[in-house]
Amino acid sequence: MGKLILHSLNMHRLRLVPAVFATAFVLGACSGSIPGFGPQPEPPPADPKLFPARYKTEVADFMRTYLNNPTKVKDAFIGEPVLKTMEGLTQYMTCVRYNPRDSKNVYEGVKSNLATFLSGRLNQFLPGNPELCAGLVYQRFPEVESMVP
Numbered sequence: 001m002g003k004l005i006l007h008s009l010n011m012h013r014l015r016l017v018p019a020v021f022a023t024a025f026v027l028g029a030c031s032g033s034i035p036g037f038g039p040q041p042e043p044p045p046a047d048p049k050l051f052p053a054r055y056k057t058e059v060a061d062f063m064r065t066y067l068n069n070p071t072k073v074k075d076a077f078i079g080e081p082v083l084k085t086m087e088g089l090t091q092y093m094t095c096v097r098y099n100p101r102d103s104k105n106v107y108e109g110v111k112s113n114l115a116t117f118l119s120g121r122l123n124q125f126l127p128g129n130p131e132l133c134a135g136l137v138y139q140r141f142p143e144v145e146s147m148v149p
Helices: 002-031 056-068
Strands: 073-079 083-088 089-099 111-118 121-127 136-142
Touching: 056 073, 056 089, 056 111, 073 121
Parallel strands: none
Antiparallel strands: 073 089, 073 136, 083 089, 089 111, 111 121
């Protein structure tokens, strides 16, 4: 009989454990102490005028996934980012010129893309825009010419 009572008490405790954890979880979520639950602080506003210090690395990393054949790109150049206005928003942007190869390893000809930055990070990679790309000071972009998949 003693074992039966002990077994009954242990079973009762085991049933309480999930209820205790569930209650603690709900109360914690209401207090905002569990990440992802409850009130969250507002993210800082995007700063379109923050200079993209790592622009070359970010553009090269993106192009590695953007290009169908990222190996042996030639004639790659990138401009120093400048503040320009596009669609009413002044932000840093630059242009990239390069000659990629297609999936058959044939060079496609010179392409141009416009990279925009928001809060110092790559935001968009668009087809080149002659108006916005005009006047940039271009420099060699070996990070793209020496990419491997």
